[in-house]
Amino acid sequence: MGYGVFICHCGQNIAGTIDIEKLVRKVSGIRGVTHVEDYIFMCSDPGQERIKKAIKEKNLEGIVVAACSPSLHEETFRKAAESVGLNPYLVEIANIREWSAWPHQAEPEEATMKAFKIIESTVEKLNGDKPLEPLRLEVVRRVMVIGGGIAGIQAALDVAEAGIEVILVERSPSIGGRMAQLSETFPTLDCPQCILTPKMTSVAHHPLVKLLAYSEVEEVSGSAGNFKVKVRRKPTYVDWNKCVGCGLCMEACPVELPSEFEMGLAHRKAIYIQFPQAVPNKAVIDSENCIRMKYGRGCGLCAQKCPANAITFEDNGKAEEYDVGAIIVATGLEVMDKANFAEYGAGELKDVLTGLEFERMLAPSGPTGGKVVRPSDGRVPKEVVFIQCVGSRDPENWNPYCSKICCMYTAKQALLYKHAVPGGQAYIFYIDIRADGKGYEEFIHRAMAEEGVIYLRGRVGRVYQEGDKLRVEGVDTISGLKIVIDADMVVLATAAVPSSGVEELAKKLRIQLGEGGWLKEAHLKLRPLETLTSGVFIAGAAQYPKDITDTVSQASGAAAKAVAFLSKGYVVREPLIAVVNEDICSGCGNCEEACSYQAIKVVDGKANVDESLCEGCGSCTAACPSGAVQLKNYDKRQIIKMVESIVG
Amino acid sequence: MVYAYYPGCTLKTHAKGFELSAMASLEKLGVKYRELEKWTCCGTVYSLASDDAMRQVAQVRILTRAESAGYRRMLTLCSMCYNTLKRANMLVRSDPERLETINMFMDDEPDYKGSVEVKHLLEVLRDEVTFDKIRSMVSKPLRGLRISAYYGCLLLRPKTVSIDSSINPHVMEDLLSSLGAEPIDSPEKAKCCGAYLTVNRKDLVAGFAYEILSAARRRGAELVVTSCPLCFFNLDRRQEEVSRMYEDYKPIPILYVTQLLALALGIRDVYMFNLHYVDPTSLLKSKGLL
Amino acid sequence: MQLVIWRSKIHSPEVEKIIELSGQNVYSCYQCGMCTASCPSTGNMDIPPNMIVRLIQIGMIGKVLDSRSIWVCTSCFTCFAECPKGIDIASLTEALRLYHLRRNIDHLNLSSIPHGELLELPVIAMVGALRKFTA
């Protein structure tokens, strides 16, 4: 009978600051507590055994484990309790590590007192807890993957190979993402055409994959296991059932525009196929720039040339709805625009390129056919300066984080430049070389020792035009010298940033963005592929910049997670959700407005909770003027008791 | 609203032509100002020591005098005055304790409450008068005059007091374009002129002047404008040393940006070109501006 | 060359004083060198700006206090504008100068400058130099 309290030392993490003996003594005095026990690692097997034993022997009615954050081990202890017949919702965690031991290392006495208060108030909560049963809901065995870069492609293939249907949504006309734009890839120097294109084709042709190119997610409702996703198929003005991708339309079109795929280094037409290896290999019309579309008449040369009669100029955009059980977000990354950097010419110096622009220039299929030439005058650059960390590791002006991929791709680009221009000299300004992958350090060594790339440790202060050269004023902090180079070309490794529009997408999916706008994981270390919204997983560079190796591993991981999630056939949801006391509810609708999950609605004058949607966030309980909505086991009365025990 | 005009020491002596041309232009453009009574030295350099309340008294005294005379805005011309007054103002506005200490120091003045806004002339021209209006009032466009604008440091840095981008500003270029001139961009435009090192390290200052002016010249400028009397002195007067150091050096005239403004507005007799070391008159005559 | 360091050398009273006077957290510097790369006076310095910060980090304050660099820094704030960590090195060099000036050790002696030259100088140059270089 009564409650048990189990105090964890967490090695020295808790015991190093908090006086455990004293804490045990004080906790024993709390009303209702009949058993107190401490142990070096409660989460370990012997620790859990102790808990189980005490529950059985003392017939405990509920327990508090005073340890670390519930996000780490709540589930562990709940499972342990359940195995000996205690309802898991009568297990509470008192977080005395993050809340007391760690922040108050310098004041152990106060820390001990605070830990006691935390435990005391948690016992108060336990007093009001009721045994609950988890909710069980059927799932739809279908996965949506958003983003068709290498991450999305890999995830879609893995899910489909497991026998589950996939809807792959890509907003560009073709899948492929950044990787399709690359020249060759570090550290193996494989060309994307050789290793990516086959994957693009197999995903598009997989019988279980439905590819929705040139499409965007418009609306998401439902919850884990039962999402309803509205997808907008953007108008292509070309009948893709007929289009064979011959490209005659592009030849005929007279309108030239900077090509997004070629990073503005080449033109595309107003009707275009994104790139020669595009999948699907279909044309779309850029309606804002097409003469016929703009003026409603005229031109139409493309339609005259099209042998398949595919060009209709008709708005064939539409909305489609899909039921899916799980969603994988793989929206990837972009790089910062060089116009942001006044110190490097603010985008106005023609021979200053971004890394991604330089990739296109190095690509054999790129705008220059793989020749390295200056955009300003077509000359072959003999001195090329690469600058790393442009906009990265710069909390004062841009992004505090390291973009992670630039050290390696810059080394690659310098090396490929040397191959393209044998007599040329490449210089790399860097702050630290981060080559933490298999074969990476060796790759850097190759660039330095075998290819003669000169590494200069430091940043560049200015780049400006001096005659037909670009004067680069930098520093080498190792020699302690300011370094001046009259370069022919400068390549900026501008910071990787999340894909545009990911913010709106995250809102629709009810997932969170972390620092810098990268998708936030449920737990950085232990649940890196999941979001806090059950059933939504993340893959690839959308989570944080990463190279292809990591992207692919993560994509397969996310796919496995999604498959595992769906393979049970049902989902179990936490029952810690809102309940309405209909006797008090006046049907004012405040809760409906407060809810970000559309989980509570006023029906026939009373608020009604959809158990499949409610996330248990509690916004409705705060908005309710009469206290009619409460969270199970987070009842207002419980909370007040907890507060009283802390301040009283 | 009327501006309290704070001239500062050098505007009354070395930079008389700056003051006269600026004031005449403002009158023509309809900006109301009155010279602050009983103004004192601004201290010229803002103290960077965290414990140095004494060195902010001079600026706060000026601000409180403006405040108690009923002004809400103060107009400055000299970059150094602008910088010290603006920074001191920002400091005391964000640090009430510091303000109280300084108010206590100045027992003969009313307490400063922080209600005065410090503005630089270029900000007033850009944001209040607007360059469009100036363009419409130009009677003698500076057509064909290739000018490099030189900003120096204190209008631009630290970032918190900058009137424009602290690395790549363009406010003067925009003004010059509205006057019909052809602005010439130079990578040296926001570089330091050597400032007060001109007292004890003429050699270094001449080195700076050489780099700044030859970069402008190489890009085709015939004339360099500035809006700071110390920059002016270092770029203009130190060309004597520059010529001594570099044999083939060709001097280039330096003007205050307001002298060109006044010229374009058709104002006469406010120039004091006799105070310039490198005489700009023959260039201006050749362009039909004098 | 070797340098022996220990706790109280790294955090010597002089170091602490300079940090306090300047109000700058030198320990956030990761030595990217942006200050030196953008400083217009690097060429005239014996110790470049990034190295000034570095030497303070490892307690070599004497070397910094004796350097020529602190007297050629013009407080142009280019380093501060560019520093990715927001360190105002101009405030650091000011603190280093004040270390001498507050001991009544002037850097500038006006009598060594020809009278004619002094007369030519604008007031702001004189006041500025006196404030920066004398007690």
Ligand SMILES: Cc1cc2nc3c(=O)[nH]c(=O)nc-3n(C[C@H](O)[C@H](O)[C@H](O)COP(=O)(O)OP(=O)(O)OC[C@H]3O[C@@H](n4cnc5c(N)ncnc54)[C@H](O)[C@@H]3O)c2cc1C
């Ligand atoms: C200059 C440069 C060079 C590189 N070189 C190498 C290298 O040599 N080796 C290496 O291993 N890695 C390299 N990388 C890294 C590599 O590009 C990434 O690891 C990889 O592209 C990440 O794949 P991803 O699928 O996560 O994202 P992405 O490739 O960015 O793909 C994301 C996809 O999602 C789509 N999308 C975005 N938002 C939406 C939305 N809202 N709805 C629908 N679709 C959306 C995009 O259109 C895109 O197709 C380089 C990166 C850069 C910038």
